[in-house]
Amino acid sequence: MSHFENSEPLWRPANPSWTAVERLRRFINNKHGLHLEDYHDLHKYSVESYAFWLDLWEFLGIISSVPPSKTRIFEQGAMPEVPVWFPDARLNYAENLLFRKDDAIACTAGGESGVVHHYSYRQLRELVRQMARAMRRHGLKKGDRVAGIVNNTITAVVICLATASIGAIFSSTATDMGTQGILDRYRQIQPKFVFAETEVAYAGKVVNLVPKISEVFRDLRKYGLKHAVTLPSLVSRKEITVPDSSLLSKFLAVDDGRELTFEQLSFSHPLFILYSSGTSGPPKCIVHSAGGVLLQTKKEQRMIGIEPDDTYFQYTTTGWMMWTFMLTALSYGARLILYDGSPFHPDLRTYLKFIHDQGVSVLGTSPRFLAEIQGQGIVPRQLASFEALKTMSVTGAVLTSPMFVWTQQAFGEKVHVFSTSGGTDVCTSFVTGCPGLPGYAGEIQCKSLGMKVEVFDPYGNNIESTGTAGELVCTRPHPSLPVRFWGDESGAKFRDAYYSTYPGIWRQGDFIVLNPKTKGLMILGRSDGVLNPSGVRFGSGEIYTVLERFSAVINDSLCVGQRRPQDKDERVLLFLKMRAGCTLDTRLITDIKSTIRSALSARHVPAYMLEIEDIPYTVNGKKIEIAVKQIVSGSDLKPSGTVANPESLQLYYKYRDLESAVPSAVKAKM
Numbered sequence: 086m087s088h089f090e091n092s093e094p095l096w097r098p099a100n101p102s103w104t105a106v107e108r109l110r111r112f113i114n115n116k117h118g119l120h121l122e123d124y125h126d127l128h129k130y131s132v133e134s135y136a137f138w139l140d141l142w143e144f145l146g147i148i149s150s151v152p153p154s155k156t157r158i159f160e161q162g163a164m165p166e167v168p169v170w171f172p173d174a175r176l177n178y179a180e181n182l183l184f185r186k187d188d189a190i191a192c193t194a195g196g197e198s199g200v201v202h203h204y205s206y207r208q209l210r211e212l213v214r215q216m217a218r219a220m221r222r223h224g225l226k227k228g229d230r231v232a233g234i235v236n237n238t239i240t241a242v243v244i245c246l247a248t249a250s251i252g253a254i255f256s257s258t259a260t261d262m263g264t265q266g267i268l269d270r271y272r273q274i275q276p277k278f279v280f281a282e283t284e285v286a287y288a289g290k291v292v293n294l295v296p297k298i299s300e301v302f303r304d305l306r307k308y309g310l311k312h313a314v315t316l317p318s319l320v321s322r323k324e325i326t327v328p329d330s331s332l333l334s335k336f337l338a339v340d341d342g343r344e345l346t347f348e349q350l351s352f353s354h355p356l357f358i359l360y361s362s363g364t365s366g367p368p369k370c371i372v373h374s375a376g377g378v379l380l381q382t383k384k385e386q387r388m389i390g391i392e393p394d395d396t397y398f399q400y401t402t403t404g405w406m407m408w409t410f411m412l413t414a415l416s417y418g419a420r421l422i423l424y425d426g427s428p429f430h431p432d433l434r435t436y437l438k439f440i441h442d443q444g445v446s447v448l449g450t451s452p453r454f455l456a457e458i459q460g461q462g463i464v465p466r467q468l469a470s471f472e473a474l475k476t477m478s479v480t481g482a483v484l485t486s487p488m489f490v491w492t493q494q495a496f497g498e499k500v501h502v503f504s505t506s507g508g509t510d511v512c513t514s515f516v517t518g519c520p521g522l523p524g525y526a527g528e529i530q531c532k533s534l535g536m537k538v539e540v541f542d543p544y545g546n547n548i549e550s551t552g553t554a555g556e557l558v559c560t561r562p563h564p565s566l567p568v569r570f571w572g573d574e575s576g577a578k579f580r581d582a583y584y585s586t587y588p589g590i591w592r593q594g595d596f597i598v599l600n601p602k603t604k605g606l607m608i609l610g611r612s613d614g615v616l617n618p619s620g621v622r623f624g625s626g627e628i629y630t631v632l633e634r635f636s637a638v639i640n641d642s643l644c645v646g647q648r649r650p651q652d653k654d655e656r657v658l659l660f661l662k663m664r665a666g667c668t669l670d671t672r673l674i675t676d677i678k679s680t681i682r683s684a685l686s687a688r689h690v691p692a693y694m695l696e697i698e699d700i701p702y703t704v705n706g707k708k709i710e711i712a713v714k715q716i717v718s719g720s721d722l723k724p725s726g727t728v729a730n731p732e733s734l735q736l737y738y739k740y741r742d743l744e745s746a747v748p749s750a751v752k753a754k755m
């Protein structure tokens with residue numbers, strides 16, 4: 086069975102020769118006297134020559150006080166898995182992001198309240214200056230950790246950039262993270278400063294955060310916290326006093342008016358600590374370098390076509406790597422939209438109008454969000470013309486072929502819709518979109534430049550030319566490999582997380598297939614969640630794609646394998662959350678079965694289809710298959726703070742004992 090049905094592109098580039106990718110290709114050809122002819126030649130060069138990263142440095146105009154030496158691009162580090170890049174260079178991430186000092190708008194802050202504020206580059210720089218001066222005067226030093234429990238606002242950006250200007254390390258969680266989730270993260274990294282919101286609004290409800298942050302402050306004092314700073318209410322804008330902490334205004338009052346200075350640091354100097362979204366056990370604290378994040382995210386943004394005159398809106402909280410990813414748009418002078426609140430409040434139409442009214446030209450969104458627009462029967466172009474919109478980058482989950490087609494039609498054929506995937510572990514993309522290449526529905530257009538992505542079978546053979554699905558691996562180091570995990574001095578946890586399956590080779594944990602004809606790629610799900618009944622391996626994404634034909638009645642779904650200690654083989658369970666007023670009856674089950682059979686094969690048909698009230702998600706909006714797979718296969722699980730709706734996991738325990746738990750009426754339907 087082929088995964089690829091579309092021989093005609095859904096999207097064709099209008100003027101490929103002026104894309105940044107083409108400009109980079111010509112730059113490299115001129116510089117080295119090469120004849121790279123297209124994206125694929127450029128990609129090959131980028132993964133065969135480490136000089137590519139120096140080319141990129143020059144092409145992107147990275148600002149540094151000591152430029153990289155041409156002869157020292159890449160050296161073996163203490164951990165062989167993590168080399169040292171550009172050992173001679175000295176730079177500062179925040180200096181790169183604040184290079185513009187004029188009155189152009191740097192950030193537009195909006196949200197569900199409907200109020201919009203614009204901040205010029207000049208104003209942003211002044212806010213960062215004040216914050217950095219205050220931080221320094223309160224004793225913040227290079228290498229100290231600064232943590233935020235913050236919404237996606239201008240203040241969060243200011244705290245982050247001020248921290249980076251000093252060479253301290255920034256880490257943030259969204260305010261909806263529970264106390265335990267916050268402590269699981271921040272106890273490990275032991276921040277010296279914590280900045281926290283006191284009152285926020287989400288989906289129209291005012292949330293008082295004082296009890297939660299008081300508990301967090303109290304606990305973190307035992308772990309080295311020196312300054313707890315509270316931010317004014319995002320509802321009333323008033324400051325709220327919390328015991329044993331400083332008000333932001335008081336914290337900033339020590340500003341001595343001195344200039345903003347940028348510590349000049351090595352390329353590998355730590356910038357961010359992000360967290361793996363493990364659904365059980367403590368999260369891993371992934372340390373990312375300033376140089377690696379800057380070079381990779383700037384490359385990704387420029388190559389997908391974001392230009393200095395663009396308005397870039399990535400919907401994200403501060404707890405997702407896309408927040409750190411999006412900030413880089415400031416480094417080439419684009420305008421960044423910061424959105425605080427729910428896209429569903431007061432309603433989706435208002436949110437879509439906001440995108441139009443702000444002239445968003447590059448929109449970062451997720452399949453779940455698109456499915457919601459579709460499910461609510463909204464036709465975006467009846468609401469607004471979206472004339473500024475030229476690029477739509479979709480990430481967070483698989484963008485299925487039907488959803489690709491729907492999105493393209495819904496937003497118009499001139500919009501470059503593409504799917505991209507990478508993750509927290511690398512703070513960038515492995516596979517992505519390219520405005521100079523045709524786009525096929527359901528396919529991710531290409532491997533990212535510099536990322537030597539391959540598809541491996543379980544024995545470590547590259548199987549991509551066969552069109553067979555396997556593990557996404559990256560067989561060559563790149564600059565945004567994590568520097569390490571915080572607190573994992575020997576590197577044992579780090580190696581175990583990425584390098585244990587194929588020694589010395591990064592395994593991402595995604596199940597992927599390459600189309601040998603188009604060179605496009607399709608992620609079929611997480612590889613830990615690969616379904617394997619009777620030895621047929623396939624991804625849950627394949628089932629989700631088929632289910633989109635039933636989106637009028639099915640709200641959401643989760644497909645997992647079940648193999649309990651007593652079972653000889655794995656069987657597939659498909660959980661379906663129905664739309665209000667719809668039920669999973671025998672007719673629908675028969676319909677779904679025959680659709681899966683004809684779209685995929687008889688062996689893809691789940692053994693059971695079961696109606697369920699809720700599907701578990703991480704706080705970053707990813708379906709949690711692994712935890713459910715473990716639960717239905719007999720393991721007891723203590724959900725981590727990463728699960729957005731932990732109570733939903735309880736719903737799955739009864740399906741361990743499916744035969745006796747499920748009434749015979751349901752069984753009879755199968």
Ligand SMILES: CC(=O)CC(=O)O
Pocket residue numbers: 406407480481482505506507508509513514
């Ligand atoms: C770029 C990404 O991979 C984002 C995500 O899905 O976490």
